[in-house]
Amino acid sequence: MSEKLQQIEIAFLELVKKMTSYNEAIGVMYWDLRTGAPKNGVEQRSEVIGMLASEVFAMSTSSEMESYLKELTSDQGNLSDVTKKMVEECQKEFDLNKKIPADEFKEYVILQSKAESVWEEAKEKSDFTLFQPYLEKLVETTKRFIGYWGYEGNKYNTLLDMYEPGITVDVIDKVFLELREKIVPLVKAISESDNKPNTSFLFNEFPKENQRELSLEILRKMGYDFQSGRLDETVHPFATGLNPGDVRVTTNYDENDFRTAVFGTIHEGGHAIYEQNISKNLIGTNLCDGTSMGIHESQSLFYENILGRSLPFWKNNYELLKKYSNGQFDDVTVDDFYRAINESKPSLIRIEADELTYPLHVMVRYEIEKGLFNDEIEVKDLPEVWNAKYEEYLGIRPENDAKGVLQDVHWSGGSFGYFPSYALGYMYAAQLKNAMLKDLPNYDELLEEGNLAPIKEWLTEKVHQFGKLKKPLEILEDVTGEGLNARHLISYLEDKYKEIYRLV
């Protein structure tokens, strides 16, 4: 490698390190804002965050960055794999941000923030027509941006690729169809089943302090490292990775439904274990993060549902749960408990949906987004399209827009292409679990013994350590030997729910 190129590489690495440092500072302030920052300081703090964020944006699109990227992409000869990937990530971001004329981007940012507050009002009043003109503008602007960015095959692919690199409409159409063809009849069969679980005992009063202790113990058993994290309380649970040595989780306590805290904690713990185990060598690079929304979600959903709502896991943890509860499970067998926490029924709100019906909620949104960006659906028709799809997929119809098309914040912020990741996460999780079983044939016994370390180590070796060094589909193929395959999730769901609802 020429000396000049070497110097450029060093300068490039320094610039990226600076950007990640700024992002870490922003991350700490966000965490702080959500966990107890005093109310009167929030406005000024938001300005500070905005200032740092715009500095990062400026660095990512600077002429400095442009020239580094130019030099480092034209002669990659002796660059390390890490640097090559870093360049690729920066180039992607550079193109995304730079291809849009500055004034159009500025206008878009203003539109976003207006749209969010209008959406809030529209949701409160359950009146889609208020939000409609803003959504129309957001879709229109995004279409224009796709024009600047370019696309391959389908316009919507460009949006998908932002959250799930490598995933296309062709891939999703195929797996979603397969999934839907199996889930829809299963959901119907369940709703007609006479063997519904009894859930009455779930809602007794469970003291908050005990829920916290229980959450901490479960996190510890999962392998969450408290030297590299902490558990706090927030209204909406989240995990935030500041660096692999500081990945924090939060949960929420409902004294009349312990499931909120327990499964919320396990879910966020799954996200956090991912980021705690990214290779330390990637600290200070732009690769020290989950590789995609979908893979991130695969880790949280694996822990929350596949592991955390399984019978062997609760066989091991049922006594622990009883210890912290006020006797509400004393007369309940672990089998009945297992059936209760896996109750499934069609519902209107995505974030409250159970594991089986959840992918159907995602499919509704996917179909709509795809239609919008391919000029097959118009914004004004969304309430009707939405309601019809809910009726078709879930057999229920929202009585108003608040419980229908207005329920999610995503579109008001211009986040199109994000939803599919949630369902892809389920599929990745089931597919990874299938591969895990080959290496850990005693998986069920490990859960029953409470020995979760081999599972965490397997995930670290196969997924976590790489951060963004590997793309989602690269991980999937390296680990499972095949591309995305819906069959694994289908088998998992069929086996589990047919057994729970005695449909066999």
Place this chain on the structure above:
Amino acid sequence: MSEKLQQIEIAFLELVKKMTSYNEAIGVMYWDLRTGAPKNGVEQRSEVIGMLASEVFAMSTSSEMESYLKELTSDQGNLSDVTKKMVEECQKEFDLNKKIPADEFKEYVILQSKAESVWEEAKEKSDFTLFQPYLEKLVETTKRFIGYWGYEGNKYNTLLDMYEPGITVDVIDKVFLELREKIVPLVKAISESDNKPNTSFLFNEFPKENQRELSLEILRKMGYDFQSGRLDETVHPFATGLNPGDVRVTTNYDENDFRTAVFGTIHEGGHAIYEQNISKNLIGTNLCDGTSMGIHESQSLFYENILGRSLPFWKNNYELLKKYSNGQFDDVTVDDFYRAINESKPSLIRIEADELTYPLHVMVRYEIEKGLFNDEIEVKDLPEVWNAKYEEYLGIRPENDAKGVLQDVHWSGGSFGYFPSYALGYMYAAQLKNAMLKDLPNYDELLEEGNLAPIKEWLTEKVHQFGKLKKPLEILEDVTGEGLNARHLISYLEDKYKEIYRLV
């Protein structure tokens, strides 16, 4: 004002705003590090802080800043008072940082960090000779820097001015001498008094959770705004003002000595009330901070000692204290309690000293620093000089260096000129209190009624609101009509301690 100058002013204000934003981000991260950040993330977080701090340094010494300062100092015609002050502050910082050759400054930073770790070891081993060569280099370097910075009258003035603008050796020599001439005999009389307070009841077990509740109630009564702050627990209590809407305090709980938490909380609360009440108009400027170390300390010491260790304050709060304690005060009159919490006796460690003897600890350090920078004392003689001064002022002699010359961290970090501010704070506080009495002649009744709002409002009107818009001596003169006058502190101490020790 010319259009060009107007544009320069706008650019200057923007640059300062950016610097204060970075400092606020650093402040949040420091607070976080000290209140519970996970251990494994600390190293990387320190790098992030270092990165942002060096950006602020770069901005403060940039050619951009240089040219703004040049333009804005040459033609001040129509600049607002706020801008003028901002320019003055930036110019001072620019000169401090720019007059030192870059390589010498770098060397100094390395020396500082080495010296701090050597000091730690030296203190642990109680061996001054280990630290001596580093302290010699620090003093020598600082002398050279004074050469670059220049000085008026006395070389040590340049150092004093960094922490207490406007204060000189002449001023301090005069007030410290007056103070010493009165305190030393008083301390002696007290040590010979037969009327020492009984303190045995102070040390009963006082549950931590109750101490926290009590601390919160006292902060509330003081007028600390919990919408603009929060109370956390740390080993060393501190207050940190991120912006006037977010000024946080911490305290420490000793279950066998409630005084640590209660007086620590009141002290930090005093600092915090200062910063919570700086005018909101100064947010985003470099004036939105306490005007000096000494004025800051005057606010914490006013609340902690003058108000917080007074009889009328405890007449109002004694029932509250009893409510939270485990009955330890049930047989103790409020008068005996008041005498106990004001026990005074000579001791070796500054930070554990009582209100009366504390200024003597500061004087020892002041005399030594002044001697060092005027070539009247050599570093190698410090242990002997130190011990002799303690014997002279306090009548006790340290048995080793750890309890003597090595006790404070300040010198190892190159902080010379800082100590006097602690004693100046006491004097400012007593002088301000004296002026307050003229406006609030019912001061004692207010305390007895627990009505502290008029006191806080008076301090806000006279001191807090201005931030750095006024210099310390400017505030003092505007409020009290005179310059620094040691008589007020002397009267306060004499009246209080003669009464407590029945010396009248």
